[in-house]
Amino acid sequence: MTPPARRDGTPESRRAAQSRQTRAKQRATELFVPSATTTKRQHVPADRANQAADQPLHQSGGVRLQKVLAQAGVASRRMAEKLIDEGRVEVNGQIVITQGLRVDPNTAIIRVDGVRIRVDEDLVYFAFNKPRGLQSTMSDDLGRPCIGDIVGEKIAAGQRLFHVGRLDADTEGLLLLTNDGELANRLMHPRYEVTKTYMATVMGEADNRLVKALTRGIELDDGPAKADAVKIIDVFQGRSLLVVTLHEGRKHIVRRMLKTAGFPVERLVRTKIHTVQLGEQTPGTLRALNDSELRSLYKVVEM
Known part of the structure; x- marks a missing residue:
């Protein structure tokens, strides 16, 4: 049998052809597991981890x-x-090598x-664009507009959502909503x-002096920021448009820093949390996080 030709038209040696065929078979049987919805070293709440450990590996139902x-x-x-x-494959801390195992x-x-493979379909993750004037709560005793007014249908359907942090009523932009309490x-x-x-x-007309002051630190009444x-x-x-990135979460931290520096805020919009971006999302709307965004959030908090 004549050896197969290479792309340049010259014959391929029998050994090279066999090696190429072996590599092709290996690639055909390899699985790219991370393409699923996964999270490395995903943290499991202690009560759930204990519950899983106490259960028999095989669940008859x-x-x-x-x-x-x-x-x-x-x-x-x-x-x-x-x-x-x-x-x-590992289930509840044990390697499984037999077929037919049933799990919950x-x-x-x-x-x-x-x-870790996320198989709990009850967990949901949303990016919400909070409009100005909306309270960062699921309900409001004073009857003011709040997040719960917008996501009420989901709450009524049994999805208990948490807002991850909050924005004051005058601040707009990105809020994360989820029923994953550990991640929140x-x-x-x-x-x-x-x-x-x-x-x-x-x-005020900002310049590099403001940039240096904010990045070096501003002394506030509850400590430097x-x-x-x-x-x-x-x-x-007489006005300036700035992009400010920080990891502190104290109340009104951005407004207080800028006011102390002599540049009171007229409008404030949160555009990004870690790698999750607001983008062109319309105020008052929800969108589900994609797998890449979710994996990134789990990674940054070591879950």
């Missing part, structure tokens, strides 16, 4: 493990069975190649230094 993996987008059922045979997707902690708590915790970016319109980065976008008619 559960769903077959290969089906759970397929529904999570890890692989087809057939290839999921191959993953199990190769000892690459709502409680089981499942990993493939050490990567971590995103707000100062330990993880999750950055937020704001677009601020201020009174400093921005991670400041950029002057425009200066016009």
Whole structure:
């Protein structure tokens, strides 16, 4: 048999052809697991982790493990069975190498190649563009407009949503809403230094002296505060447009820093939380976070 020709038309040696065929077979059987909705080293709340550890590995009324993996987008059922045979699947801390195991997707902690697979479809994650004048609460005793007025249908459908942090009524822009309490708590915790970016319109013509003052630190009544980065976008008619990035979460921190520096805020819009951006999203609307955004949030808070 004549060896196959290479792209340049010259014959390929038998050994090279065999090597090429072997590599092709290996690529055909490899699975790109991270394409599923996954989070490395995903943290599990202690009560849920204990619950999972205390349960027997096999749940008689559960769903077959290969089906759970397929529904999570890890692989087809057939290839999921191959993953199990190769000892690459872990359930509740134990490596599974036998077929037919049934699990409860709502409680089981499942990993493939050490990567946590999120199979709880009840968890939801939204980016919300808060309009000016809206209270950052799900309900308001004084009857003022609040987030709950906009997402009321989802709450009525049984989705208990948390707002991750808050914006004062006069501040617009990006808020994250979720029913994942662990993620919400971590995103707000100062330990993880999750950055937020704001677009601020201020009174006064800003220059590099303001940039240096904000990045070096401003002394406030509750201690010093400093921005991670400041950029002057425009200066016009006695006003300036700035982009301010910082990881602090104290109340009214951006407004207070700019006022103390001599540049009171006229308008403030939060445009970004870590890698999640507001973009062209219309005020008062929700959109679901995509897998890339969610993985990025989990990574920054070590989940």
